[in-house]
Amino acid sequence: xxxxxxxxxxxxxxxxxxxxxxxxxxxxLGEQMSEKAGVLNVGIEGMxxxxxxxxxxxxxxxxxxxxxxxxxxxxxxxxxxVMAILCVxxxxxxxxxxxxxTLGAEGLTALLHHFQFSRSYPRLPAPERLDIPGLxxxxxxxxSLFARHPIVYFALLAVVVLALLYRRTNLGMTLRAAGxxxxxxxxxxxxxxxxxxxxxxFTGAMAGLGxxxxxxxxxxxxxxxxxxxxxxxxxxxxxxxxxxxxxxxxGALIFGAALSLTTALQVAGSxxxxxxxxxxxxxxxxxxxxxxxxRAKLPSALAVSYERGAR
Amino acid sequence: MVxxxxxxxxxxxxxxxxxxxxxxxxxxxxFLTLTAGPxxxxxxxxAVILLLVGVNPLTYYGYIxxxxxxxxxxxxxxxxxxxxxxxxxxxxxxxxRAGIWNxxxxxxxxxxxxxxxxxxxxxxxxxPGWAVLLTGFVxxxxxxxxxxxxxxxxxxxxxxxxIITTLMMxxxxxxxxxxxxxxxxxxxxxxxxxxxxxxVEDRLPRLFDTSISSGLIWxxxxxxxxxxxxxxxxxxxxxxxxxxxxxxxxxxxxxxxLLTMATxxxxxxxxxxSGASEIxxxxxxxxxxxxxxxxxxxxxxxxxxxxxxxxxxxxVFFYSALLIGSESAARRLGVPQDFTLVLVASLLICLGLGExxxxxxxxxxx
Numbered sequence: 001x002x003x004x005x006x007x008x009x010x011x012x013x014x015x016x017x018x019x020x021x022x023x024x025x026x027x028x029l030g031e032q033m034s035e036k037a038g039v040l041n042v043g044i045e046g047m048x049x050x051x052x053x054x055x056x057x058x059x060x061x062x063x064x065x066x067x068x069x070x071x072x073x074x075x076x077x078x079x080x081x082v083m084a085i086l087c088v089x090x091x092x093x094x095x096x097x098x099x100x101x102t103l104g105a106e107g108l109t110a111l112l113h114h115f116q117f118s119r120s121y122p123r124l125p126a127p128e129r130l131d132i133p134g135l136x137x138x139x140x141x142x143x144s145l146f147a148r149h150p151i152v153y154f155a156l157l158a159v160v161v162l163a164l165l166y167r168r169t170n171l172g173m174t175l176r177a178a179g180x181x182x183x184x185x186x187x188x189x190x191x192x193x194x195x196x197x198x199x200x201x202f203t204g205a206m207a208g209l210g211x212x213x214x215x216x217x218x219x220x221x222x223x224x225x226x227x228x229x230x231x232x233x234x235x236x237x238x239x240x241x242x243x244x245x246x247x248x249x250x251g252a253l254i255f256g257a258a259l260s261l262t263t264a265l266q267v268a269g270s271x272x273x274x275x276x277x278x279x280x281x282x283x284x285x286x287x288x289x290x291x292x293x294x295r296a297k298l299p300s301a302l303a304v305s306y307e308r309g310a311r
Numbered sequence: 312m313v314x315x316x317x318x319x320x321x322x323x324x325x326x327x328x329x330x331x332x333x334x335x336x337x338x339x340x341x342f343l344t345l346t347a348g349p350x351x352x353x354x355x356x357x358a359v360i361l362l363l364v365g366v367n368p369l370t371y372y373g374y375i376x377x378x379x380x381x382x383x384x385x386x387x388x389x390x391x392x393x394x395x396x397x398x399x400x401x402x403x404x405x406x407x408r409a410g411i412w413n414x415x416x417x418x419x420x421x422x423x424x425x426x427x428x429x430x431x432x433x434x435x436x437x438x439p440g441w442a443v444l445l446t447g448f449v450x451x452x453x454x455x456x457x458x459x460x461x462x463x464x465x466x467x468x469x470x471x472x473x474i475i476t477t478l479m480m481x482x483x484x485x486x487x488x489x490x491x492x493x494x495x496x497x498x499x500x501x502x503x504x505x506x507x508x509x510x511v512e513d514r515l516p517r518l519f520d521t522s523i524s525s526g527l528i529w530x531x532x533x534x535x536x537x538x539x540x541x542x543x544x545x546x547x548x549x550x551x552x553x554x555x556x557x558x559x560x561x562x563x564x565x566x567x568x569l570l571t572m573a574t575x576x577x578x579x580x581x582x583x584x585s586g587a588s589e590i591x592x593x594x595x596x597x598x599x600x601x602x603x604x605x606x607x608x609x610x611x612x613x614x615x616x617x618x619x620x621x622x623x624x625x626x627v628f629f630y631s632a633l634l635i636g637s638e639s640a641a642r643r644l645g646v647p648q649d650f651t652l653v654l655v656a657s658l659l660i661c662l663g664l665g666e667x668x669x670x671x672x673x674x675x676x677x
Contacts, residue, residue, distance in 0.1 A: 042474065082660070092663040095412060095474065096614060100659030103607060107652025108360065114647045115364040224649070229482050236475050273493045275486040282482045286461065289479070293471035 009264060016260025017253060018152065019218045023048070023210035023227075025155050025252035027234030028241070029162060030206025032248055035238050036166070037199035038179035040303040042098025043083045045231030046105030047204045048211035051076035053109040055212025056222035057116075059124055068124075068216045069151065069209060076208015077201060079105060084200040088193055091305030102231075110224035123221045149217050151209070158206075162245040175199060176243075179299030182306040192306045207231060229282070236285050239296045251288075258284040344669045346615065349661035356657040357650070366646055374644060375636030385635060390523045392631040394592055395420070397530030398585030399609040400623040401537040406578035408541045408618050410554025411466070411571065415477030416582040416606035418484020419458050421597075423451035423583025425488045425506065428590045428597040429496035432507035440513055448587050455583020456576045458484050463575035467568035473575075485602055492599040504599035515592040526592035531624065533581060538620025550574055582606070608651070611659045 027048055034041045041047075054075025059068025083101055087094045166172040174195055177185040182192045214230065215222045233255055241247035258281040265277050289296075358368035379385045399416055406413040431447040438446070462476035498507045515525045541547035552560040553570045561567045585605075590597060612630055616622030633651060641648045 040474075086660065086663055090663075090667045092667060096610075096659055097663055099414070099607060099610060100656045100663075103652050103659070104656025107649045107654075107656060110649035111360070111364060111647060111653060114649070229478075232475065232478050232482075236479070239472065239475065273490055275490045275493070279483055279486045279490075282479050282486070285479050286476070286483065289465060289471055289476055290461065293465050293476075294469045296471065298472070 013257070013260055013264040016264055017257040019256075020259035021252040021256025022152055022155050023214040023218065024230050024233050024237060024255055025249060026158075026206045026210030026213065027231050028237035028248040028252055029155075029158055029245055030203035030210070031234050031238035032241060032243065032245065033162070033175070033206075034196075034199045034203040035302060036175045036179050036243060036299060037196045038182060038299055038301040038304065038306070039083075039087060039196055039200050039203075040094050040098070040235075041080075041083065041200060041203050042095050042235070043079065043101030043105075044098075044203060044207045044234055045227055045229070046098075046102035047076040047079040047083075047207035048214070048227045048231040048234075049102075049109055049225070050079045050105045051208025051211030052215035052226060053105075053113065053211075053222055055208065056124070056215040059212075059216050060122065063125075065124075065149075065216055069212050072208045072212020072216075073205045074208065076204040076206070076211060078204075080201050080204020080207075083204070084197045087305065088196045088200060091307055094303050094305070106225055109222075113222060113224050121221045121223060124216055149213075151213055151217065156249070159245045159249045166243065166245070176299070178306075179301055182301050182304075186306075186308060196306070207234070210234075233281065233285060236289065239298060240288060240292060242295070242297045254288075255281050255284060341669060344665050344672070346665075349615070349658065349665040352661040352664070353654060353657040356661065357654045360653055361646070361650070364646075366644065371640060371644060371646060374640050375633060378639045379632035379636035384522075385632075385639075387522045388635045389628070389632045390521075390527055391593060392635055393627050394524060394526030394530040395585040395589040395603075396605060396609055396612075396627045396631055397527075397534050397624065398581050398588055399605055400613055400620075400627055401530075401533040402578045402581035402585065403609060403613045404534070404537050404541060404618050404620065404623065405550070405581065406574060407613060408547075408554055409550040409570070409574040410557070411574045411578065412474045413459070413462075413477050413575065413578045413582075414474055414607065414610075415459065415462065415479075415481035415484065415579075416585075416609075417602065417604055418481035418488070419455035419579045419582035420586040420606060421488035421602060422458050422484050422586070423455040424586030424590045424601075425491050425496065425597050426454040426583075427451040427587035428506040428509070428595075429491070431513075431591060432509045432596075435510065435513050443513060444515060444591055447591050448584055451583040451587030451590075452580040453583070455586070456580040458583075459575045459579030463572050466575070467571040481606070488597070488602075489599045492597055498596070506596045508596040509591065511595065514595060515588075524588075524592035526588040530588060533584065534620045534624055537581070541618075608655050611655055611662065615658065615662055 027044055031041055031044050051072035052075075055068045055072025058071025059065050062068070079101055083094075083097060086092045086097050166175070174185065174190050177188075177190060178192050178195045178199075185195075186192050210230070211227060214227065219226065237248050237251040237255070240251060261280055262274075262277045265272070354372070358372070361368040361371055377385075379389050399420070402416055402419075403413065427447040427450065430450055431443050434443045434446060458480060459477070462471075462473050462480055465471035465476050466473040492506055493504045496506045497504055515529075517523060518525050518527070539547075541551060549560070549565055549570055550573070552563065552565060553567055553574070557567050560570075589603075594601075608630075609627075612626040613623055616626055633654070637646070637648050637651050640646050
């Protein structure tokens with residue numbers, strides 16, 4: 001393992017960390033919005049997978065990555081619409097429906113993929129990059145940090161915008177009220193169901209975009225079940241971030257690094273079974289939960305559907 | 312319900328005579344909206360998806376029925392497959408009635424299976440047959456239970472949401488099980504990474520002259536025992552109190568953390584037993600890439616049965632038939648088995664809708 005710390009290894013580790021972090025960052029930011037509004041969105045894994053599928057399909061058919069991202073957003077949005085109607089509008093159990101959506105998305109995408117491509121997994125062409133002149137040429141960090149697809153910068157921008165939204169605007173307060181004291185919001189003239197619907201749909205769009213990034217940029221192809229728990233990691237990030245988008249970003253980078261170690265170690269020729277390496281991100285999540293689980297703060301009305309006048 | 316709404320008649324006998332069929336009709340209606348309706352709706356919804364991919368749903372459903380229920384061998388396979396599913400039902404009934412979302416049964420199941428498969432073949436030459444099986448089951452139960460300790464401690468003493476912790480441990484458990492098979496328990500005599508094989512004659516005995524594994528009996532016993540424990544004993548009552556209202560249970564003097572730990576231990580233990588029942592009853596060994604992922608699929612069944620033991624057994628029978636049929640259909644009709652995921656998901660969603668309709672109706676009548 002002496003040659004582990006070569007420039008190529010570090011570069012691929014850093015690149016991998018960022019590429020792996022973006023989908024869970026997008027998912028985590030989305031989940032954070034619905035948790036703030038009081039909806040525990042367990043279906044996010046399904047929304048991501050659906051986004052990955054529709055995103056890949058759109059990009060594959062139109063050979064345009066941008067339409068691919070649009071397709072991913074739509075796929076996530078449609079899945080979230082089911083959740084929004086069933087859980088927010090009708091007040092059904094969020095966990096049961098969430099598991100249902102995840103299972104359904106897994107089955108549906110695998111089924112559709114099978115009938116379209118049988119056992120072949122066609123690839124997309126390599127994505128274009130947004131090079132930042134000067135910075136891209138730096139050694140090690142240059143190509144990994146500054147030669148990324150524009151969506152990466154969009155995700156970073158979303159962190160800032162959401163942080164401002166939560167802290168500085170009325171809308172941010174309304175969201176929090178919907179998650180902490182929906183009855184109070186209702187009395188104050190706010191629309192609890194409306195704001196929760198919007199939050200769930202936003203989650204779907206972000207998760208769909210994350211899924212599309214996973215399929216179109218990170219992997220370049222769609223494989224059934226490819227999200228493999230990324231959405232669930234997004235939920236953990238949102239739980240631990242205590243409502244702050246910046247913490248979601250930090251968490252996503254840590255887990256991204258753990259995920260990319262998986263590939264980087266394989267590149268470096270480690271002889272350990274792949275399963276051992278694949279355990280790293282989940283082990284990291286558990287470690288963080290053991291150390292900081294007590295500090296996770298969840299809105300008090302989380303996973304409780306709101307009905308006016310109900311006790 | 313319905314009979315509450317009928318105005319009080321002057322003659323009580325006549326009222327009772329009128330109310331009886333009305334009450335019967337009312338419970339029939341509830342059965343339709345809560346159980347039969349969602350099942351039919353789920354099959355119709357999934358049929359639409361089959362049509363979309365160009366498969367005739369009638370052919371598909373017909374094939375599944377014929378393969379799993381109307382052929383002798385199919386019926387035996389269906390009965391055998393019920394065993395691990397029943398143990399999982401027992402696992403989930405304990406957890407859900409006690410208000411714990413144990414979504415990590417897949418990892419607990421596989422670790423139980425791997426431990427049973429690793430130990431049992433080594434003991435065959437040392438111990439008598441029944442002791443080998445007993446040791447296998449007990450160790451599998453302990454392995455499953457151990458894998459839930461971290462989520463249990465985190466939930467009981469730190470209040471960390473168990474949905475996330477059990478899911479994460481499940482991913483870890485599935486990977487660990489595969490690693491154990493590859494690195495530790497690997498049978499040196501095979502090229503495919505798998506554990507040593509328990510000889511057929513040392514597995515759970517078959518029932519009568521059929522190929523049905525007697526694991527079925529133990530599965531039935533487990534579900535019924537859990538059902539009676541949760542509904543008829545003081546301990547079960549305590550667990551249900553914790554599930555219904557932890558704060559109230561704490562005020563009543565119950566040790567909520569300890570009862571939470573007990574729930575996890577029981578639930579995960581049964582998941583471990585489930586894995587062992589598949590290995591010691593049917594498969595005999597574990598391949599490194601084996602993961603039937605029954606865990607999440609059993610959840611809708613338990614919900615549909617409203618956590619009731621007998622109801623779960625009936626549903627497990629039909630679900631088992633569906634699994635056997637769809638495995639065969641995957642080979643013969645070219646519809647991948649992933650379709651059962653779609654069916655289960657539609658079932659969960661239709662189930663929720665049925666509950667909603669029922670709730671609205673009850674509210675109107677009040």
